[in-house]
Amino acid sequence: xxxxxxxxxxxxxxxxxxxxxxxxxxxxxxxxxxxxxxxxxxxxxxxxxxxxxxxxxxxxxxxxxxxxxxxxxxxxxxxxxxxxxxxxxxxxxxxxxxxxxxxxxxxxxxxxxxxxxxxxxxxxxxxxxxxxxxxxxxxxxxxxxxxxxxxxxxxxxxxxxxxxxxxxxxxxxxxxxxxxxxxxxxxxxxxxxxxxxxxxxxxxxxxxxxxxxxxxxxxxxxxxxxxxxxxxxxxxxxxxxxxxxxxxxxxxxxxxxxxxxxxxxxxxxxxxxxxxxxxxxxxxxxxxxxxxxxxxxxxxxxxxxxxxxxxxxxxxxxxxxxxxxxxxxxxxxxxxxxxxxxxxxxxxxxxxxxxxxxxxxxxxxxxxxxxxxxxxxxxxx
Numbered sequence: 109x110x111x112x113x114x115x116x117x118x119x120x121x122x123x124x125x126x127x128x129x130x131x132x133x134x135x136x137x138x139x140x141x142x143x144x145x146x147x148x149x150x151x152x153x154x155x156x157x158x159x160x161x162x163x164x165x166x167x168x169x170x171x172x173x174x175x176x177x178x179x180x181x182x183x184x185x186x187x188x189x190x191x192x193x194x195x196x197x198x199x200x201x202x203x204x205x206x207x208x209x210x211x212x213x214x215x216x217x218x219x220x221x222x223x224x225x226x227x228x229x230x231x232x233x234x235x236x237x238x239x240x241x242x243x244x245x246x247x248x249x250x251x252x253x254x255x256x257x258x259x260x261x262x263x264x265x266x267x268x269x270x271x272x273x274x275x276x277x278x279x280x281x282x283x284x285x286x287x288x289x290x291x292x293x294x295x296x297x298x299x300x301x302x303x304x305x306x307x308x309x310x311x312x313x314x315x316x317x318x319x320x321x322x323x324x325x326x327x328x329x330x331x332x333x334x335x336x337x338x339x340x341x342x343x344x345x346x347x348x349x350x351x352x353x354x355x356x357x358x359x360x361x362x363x364x365x366x367x368x369x370x371x372x373x374x375x376x377x378x379x380x381x382x383x384x385x386x387x388x389x390x391x392x393x394x395x396x397x398x399x400x401x402x403x404x405x406x407x408x409x410x411x412x413x414x415x416x417x418x419x420x421x422x423x424x425x426x427x428x429x430x431x432x433x434x435x436x437x438x439x440x441x442x443x444x445x446x447x448x449x450x451x452x453x454x455x456x457x458x459x460x461x462x463x464x465x466x467x468x469x470x471x472x473x474x475x476x477x478x479x480x481x482x483x484x485x486x487x488x489x
Contacts, residue, residue, distance in 0.1 A: 109151045111231050114473050115211070118224040119204040120144060121187075122213035128167075128188035128252040130405060137165040138187045138248045145170055145187075145223070145246055152231050154244070161259045167248035169256050171266060174230055175238035179269040181487050182243040182448070183226040183480060184439065186250030189215040196464035210467040217456030217468040222274025225455065225473050229480040237489045243268060250439055253405045257439030261446060270419045270487060271443040272480070274454030276461055276468070277434075279475055281423040282452035284337065284412035284433040285440065286344075286370040287377060290404040291384070293318055295352070297397045299361040308359035312352050314397035315363045319347065321391045322367065325383070335372050337433040344370045344435075366404070370435060373412035381407070411441035411450065418487075419449040426482050427453075434458075453479075 112120065126138045146156050154172035161167045173180075192201050192214055199205040201214035211221070226244050233242065243266065247256030260266060275282075295315050300308030326345040334341050345367060352363030371380050388401050412433075413420055420431050431451070436458065440450045455472035 109147070111151060112148065114224045114228045114477065115204075115470070117148065117227055118211065118213075118216065118221055118473075121220040121224060122204045122216055123202050125202060126188050126215070127191050128249045129191050130252050131191075134191040135165055135252070137167060139166045139168050141187045142168040142170050142246060145227070146172075148227060149230070149244060152227070153235065154230070159259065159263070159265070161248055161255050167255060169248060169259055170244075170246040172244045173241050174233070174235050174243075175241040175488070177240050178267070180241035180243060181484065182245055182266065182268045182271040182443070183222075183229070184245040184247065184271055184273045184443070185219045185223040185226065186247045186256065186439065187220070187223070188249055188251050189218070190251045190462045193464065198465055209470050211470065211473075212465055212467040214466060216466055217276045218461035218466065219274050219276065219454060221456060221468040221473055222454040222476065225476045226274065226480060228477055229484065232481060233484055237485075240269070240488050242484060242488060247439060254408055254439065254442070257442035258406065260439075261442040264446070267446055268448050271440075271448045271450045272483070273438050273440055273443070273450065273452045274476070275438050275452050276456035276458050277453050278457050279427055279453060279455060279472070279479060280429045281420060281427060281431040282434050283415060283420050283431040284373050285410065285437055285452065286338070286372055286435050287375070287408050287410035287441070288437040289369045289371070289377070289380065289384075289407035291367055291369075292402040292404055293365045293367070293388070294400040294402065295363045295395070295397045296400065297359070297361045297363075300359040302357045302359055305359065308361065309396050310359050311363035311397050312360040314391075314395040314399065315350065315352065315365055317394040318365060318391045318399070321387050321394070325387050333372050333375060335374075335433070338372070338435060340435050343372050343375065370437075371410050373410040375410065377407055377409045408437045409441040411444045413444065413450050417449045419451055422483065422486055423451050423453060426479055426486065
């Protein structure tokens, strides 16, 4: 089988729908894209294993190894994309379209372009020179539940010295990012005619009290935790959605508040959960409504790799760019929990991710290939 070029493989990967979502209407299996990658990597001589993470719809992780021994280097990318609105795209989201060197397509920069570049690099290395193994890992559900990353940690299947997660960073090494916790607070009241407030329990009144308590906690967190390495140097709490009521003359019986919290590295996730539950208890003392706190999906911890580690210093040396810290999340904490040095670094800009007309440029892919190849020879040969 002929080995596809980076652009040819990216064209194939973009053409394979692989949306992941917590909404079942959108959620798709990533099995077709995993099996296509398996075919290519097997042809290159890799030892490939495929692991089922979710049964329905079928979600898979792939681990491909070049070379023998312990430790080594991982190039990791997620195969899923976010949902999309085709009406907002100028081109077909599933057809890689070159417009003046910009390769438009769903997932082109986040992050199928990196996966294609990593496969090209694997095809170019002299495997006989590898003193430690090179891995290519393709995961599922990074854009929704992080089930692929969690599986890597829970299965204890991979212990590499170094991991590069190829999220779009403009090829700037990222050594730390915040975590992400997403919750839904439900207030259950009792309906009645609005002319007599005592005839019911207004769930929106309860949510007003809840938001006040959570806003005070947000202010407290901002004072207690600070890291000037981040552009936003404190934990954030955002109210994303508030819903409730169905008529202006009816006491609102049900209300829902969706919110997220992004903790800094060093904020233990279980301690943060405990503190959140304490805030909910404060709210319960302020209202007659029944409150129910739901975790929308399992929280992602923050991560940090020390700036003086070999991977961070080598990436800085090869790229000529200083390592930074960012506010968004990735699968990095799950690799970090396995003891690996981890950076997030890949082609394209995060500003284009999750956007209509997403693209990565030919030049960005070429620069990524050059960096990854140099990293292999620096760390493994």
